[in-house]
Amino acid sequence: MTAPRPAESPTEELSRLAALHGVATSYSPSPDRTVAASAAALGRTLAALGVDTDTPGAVRAALAARERELRERLLPPTVVCWSGATSAVLDALPAGTRLRVETEQGEIEQGETRAAVGQLPPGVHRLTATAPDGRSAEAHLIVAPARLPTPPGRSYGLLVQLYSLLSRRSWGMGDLGDLAELASWAGRALGAGFVQVNPLHAAVPGAPTDPSPYRPSSRRFPDPVHLRIEDIPEYPYAADRERLDALLERAARLRESVLEKGALIDRDAVWELKREALELVREVPLGPGRRAAYCDYLAEQGEALEDHATWCALAEVHGSDWHRWPAALRDPRSAETARARSELMDRVDFHCRLAWLTDTQLVATQRAAREAGMPVGVVHDLAVGVHPGGADAWAQQDHFAAGMSVGAPPDAFNARGQDWGLPPWRPDRLAASGYAPFRRLLRALFRYAGALRIDHVMGLFRLWWVPQGEPPTEGTYVRYDAEAMLAVLVLEASRAGAVVIGEDLGTVEPGVREALRERGVLGTSVLWFERDWEGDGRPLSPDQWRADCLATATTHDLPPTAARLTGEHIELRDSLGLLTRPLEEERAEAAADTGEWLDLLTRLGLLLGTGGGIDTSSEEAEVQAVHRFLVRTPARMIGVWLPDGVGDRRPQNLPGTWDQYPNWRLPIADAEGRPVTLEELAGSARLHALVDVLRRPEHGTP
Incomplete structure (x- = not known):
């Protein structure tokens, strides 16, 4: 019987590319032990995020593109601001950048004052930033209360x-x-x-369900x-x-x-x-x-x-x-x-x-x-x-990572890890x-x-993503x-x-x-x-x-x-x-x-x-x-x-x-x-x- 070949280690460029997309290059099953993710695990996970890693040249091109994107963008796709506070993302904008916010309530706010954003009403607003050099960007602006209220009593x-x-x-x-x-x-x-x-x-119908x-x-x-x-x-x-x-x-x-x-x-x-009864009840006009x-x-x-x-x-x-x-x-x-x-x-x-x-x-x-x-x-x-075959996975395909499943890495309680058979949301699409x-x-x-x-x-x-057809040990964490x-x-x-x-x-x-x-x-x-x-x-x-x-x-x-x-x-x-x-x-x-x-x-x-x-x-x-x-x-x-x-x-x-x-x-x-x-x-x-x-x-x- 031939022993399985050891998993190939990722190159430095592949590891950097993974990190820039929130894909972990290692995990710790215990405080005193770190396990590196394989090159295959990183490649399959990046592919599920729409990143081409098929060849060394593709990895280099994707890395350069990602570095350029992060370096040149004014705003990430979504910006968070907690009520009454400033946003580190907005504070980092170039001096003189003008902001325009169209609130969820339909109001328009404009100016350069970053602190004013934290005074906006809670909601998901539309933010536009225009830098002095002419660059501009749009983003979703989530303004949320600083914390949830304490539960009423004990x-x-x-x-x-x-x-x-x-x-x-x-x-x-x-x-x-x-x-x-x-x-x-x-x-x-x-x-x-x-x-x-x-x-x-709602459950997935089946025989049996x-x-x-x-x-x-x-x-x-x-x-x-x-x-x-x-x-x-x-x-x-x-x-x-x-x-x-x-x-x-x-x-x-x-x-x-x-x-x-x-x-x-x-x-x-x-x-x-119940279905038969509901068919009968439905015949009654509302x-x-x-x-x-x-x-x-x-x-x-x-x-x-x-x-x-x-x-x-x-x-x-x-x-x-x-x-x-x-x-x-x-x-x-x-x-x-x-x-x-x-x-x-x-x-x-x-x-x-x-x-x-x-x-x-x-x-x-x-x-x-x-x-x-x-x-x-x-x-x-x-x-x-x-469920991967259910209604949400069908209707929201753009937001789910194709060919991946959520699970858990190997640990002291389960050396083989776990595969829960649930497709994960893509953090970039979210x-x-x-x-x-x-x-x-x-x-x-x-x-x-x-x-x-x-x-x-x-x-x-974060969630542990497992490539379809692979054991949970061949997965890696993806950060949200x-x-x-x-x-x-x-x-x-x-x-x-x-x-x-x-x-x-x-x-x-x-x-x-x-x-x-x-x-x-x-x-x-x-x-x-x-x-x-x-x-x-x-x-x-x-x-x-x-x-x-x-x-x-x-x-x-x-x-x-x-x-x-x-x-x-x-x-x-x-x-x-x-x-x-x-x-x-x-x-x-x-x-x-x-x-x-x-x-x-x-x-x-x-x-x-x-x-x-x-x-x-x-x-x-x-x-x-x-x-x-x-x-x-x-x-x-x-x-x-x-x-x-x-x-x-x-x-x-x-x-x-x-x-x-x-x-x-x-x-x-x-x-x-x-x-x-x-x-x-x-x-x-x-x-x-x-x-x-x-x-x-x-x-x-x-």
């Missing part, structure tokens, strides 16, 4: 995967009616400040599978009641198969029923007011909604991967696509209508949460990317557009979000203009009055958490990871935690608290063949980790029984102690994983598995694995006792 809330939350009215998976009910109950009866859910983005909410077709438009059909105003007036009643009966059987017979949540089966509201939505969403609905209509005919469509239809702006859109206009309108209906129920859900007294309301989740796709995405989500959790928030700074990305985020969140939470778990490059905190973006702190990693590695005492964060005991990708405390998560991984070391070694390490935390909880006087007669050594008492600890931290937001409230043992997602484990398909269940409905959750003594730890932190605490 609050706690519930974390849940919506599909897993079934009520006696669900059609086989949790829906927006269930979410509104949960938020209304939690706000009024429990004093909760928020409910956080998984991404509700990928159940992961983190690989959607579109991040901008929601998935109508989450609709509560009976809450649609036209539903009662649908003519074919016999068919609708038959669908309700089938939905009841589907629901009972999950709740009573142990079946997994079947998203495709749910959608089949009243004048509803018609006007629908037309307003169409006008507001514009071309983006038309593209999304067109993709959905074409996918019904040609399949859900646009790369396999007839060549002419792969271009959303082609004459053939326009003709197909016209021919399929009825289906395009159907999918536009579904987006509108889902949007209205999402808005109503947030309204219900706020009316229930929640200061934040619903916390929505923004996935890090989209900057040239004034970050228009990002702005529109955020604006759409903030229509109905009291807060937004950003998955892998480090992606605002983090200041511009943050400015857009702060601008849109401020306009909506929303909180932003960044998922910053794992390896985070220096300066990222500080930059996020400076702009008012909260971080994410999970108890089991909060250790003194720069010291003795012991658990951090509560006073050592950061305040600007959402603190939790677990997440959807981690074992529920009961499973971690009992070590059952190790047994699960062993049963699936996922352990990389002997079982006893893994057990011992997990027990030592848990033991250190329990020792700290005991020393702090937090591991206590309750008035309900719970033994201090019981699992329930330990789960309560973990959350009592979270209350002791200064965290502004505290999240309770809803399955922890009833003793659920099973993680919703087990990273590293595909068909070995039912990821994203499990209903919330009790300690014995019996599914628990929303109605039963509301009456659960165990859940109420856990919530009391947060509502009355002084109870049982020294």
Whole structure:
């Protein structure tokens, strides 16, 4: 067997060219080790950015052109100015340069005073600079508030995967009616400040559909599978009641198969029923007011909604991967696509209508949460990317890097690295557009979000690009203009009055958490990871935690608290063949980790029984102690994983598995694995006792 040839090292010119385009020439899998990117990785990445590196001559020409461009340009494509401050980019302009700004509000400002730019109203404006030597340049000018406002007071809330939350009215998976009910109950009866859910983005249809909410077709438009059909105003007036009643009966059987017979949540089966019902409901004419509201939505969403609905209509005919469509239809702006859109206009309108209906129920859900007294309301989740064959990747091809995928480099936890199968945005195209796709995405989500959790928030700074067909080890980091990305985020969140939470778990490059905190973006702190990693590695005492964060005991990708405390998560991984070391070694390490935390909880006087007669050594008492600890931290937001409230043992997602484990398909269940409905959750003594730890932190605490 012939050993593989070592990767070719890049030339000095190729490395310089890469650096000038924001492409990293090395990465550090650990603080004491640096790995150089290969010449192939740099070449493929630069090619995805439109840079020719096929020959040494092409590299030299591209390098000279890039150096000349950077040397001679007056302005970059996008300039950021924080309100009340000056811009380093504008300060560096030649003396005597005149500025002209056409604001988002339509006003014109002119002059030479750079400081005046920071006094402009927040928005994305058009800036023109004219230097004394006659050179001129235009740029997008983003003026954003200096930071997001602090979240209103200190609050706690519930974390849940919506599909897993079934009520006696669900059609086989949790829906927006269930979410509104949960938020209304939690706000009024429990004093909760928020409910956080998984991404509700539109999925890619398939057979079967990928159940992961983190690989959607579109991040901008929601998935109508989450609709509560009976809450649609036209539903009662649908003519074919016999068919609708038959669908309700089938939905009841589907629901009972999950709740009573142990079946997994079947998203495709749910959608089949809902789609048929929606076809019937759509036959009911909209009243004048509803018609006007629908037309307003169409006008507001514009071309983006038309593209999304067109993709959905074409996918019904040609399949859900646009790369396999007839060549002419792969271009959303082609004459053939326009003709197909016209021919399929009825289906395009159907999918536009579904987006509108889902949007209205999402808005109503947030309204219900706020009316229930929640200061934040619903916390929505923004996935890090989209499916390469889906609607966003088709409609926004100019902004995505062809032939590349987002992932993670090799590190101490995964020596092979990761490929998430998500095409990355091109930083150069984002900057040239004034970050228009990002702005529109955020604006759409903030229509109905009291807060937004950003998955892998480090992606605002850099992403690991993997060339198609290559292993993740052959990737490299590509840097984004983090200041511009943050400015857009702060601008849109401020306009909506929303909180932003960044998922910053794992390896985070220096300066990222500080930059996020400076702009008012909260971080994410999970108890089991909060250790003194720069010291003795012991658990951090509560006073050592950061305040600007959402603190939790677990997440959807981690074992529920009961499973971690009992070590059952190790047994699960062993049963699936996922352990990389002997079982006893893994057990011992997990027990030592848990033991250190329990020792700290005991020393702090937090591991206590309750008035309900719970033994201090019981699992329930330990789960309560973990959350009592979270209350002791200064965290502004505290999240309770809803399955922890009833003793659920099973993680919703087990990273590293595909068909070995039912990821994203499990209903919330009790300690014995019996599914628990929303109605039963509301009456659960165990859940109420856990919530009391947060509502009355002084109870049982020294």
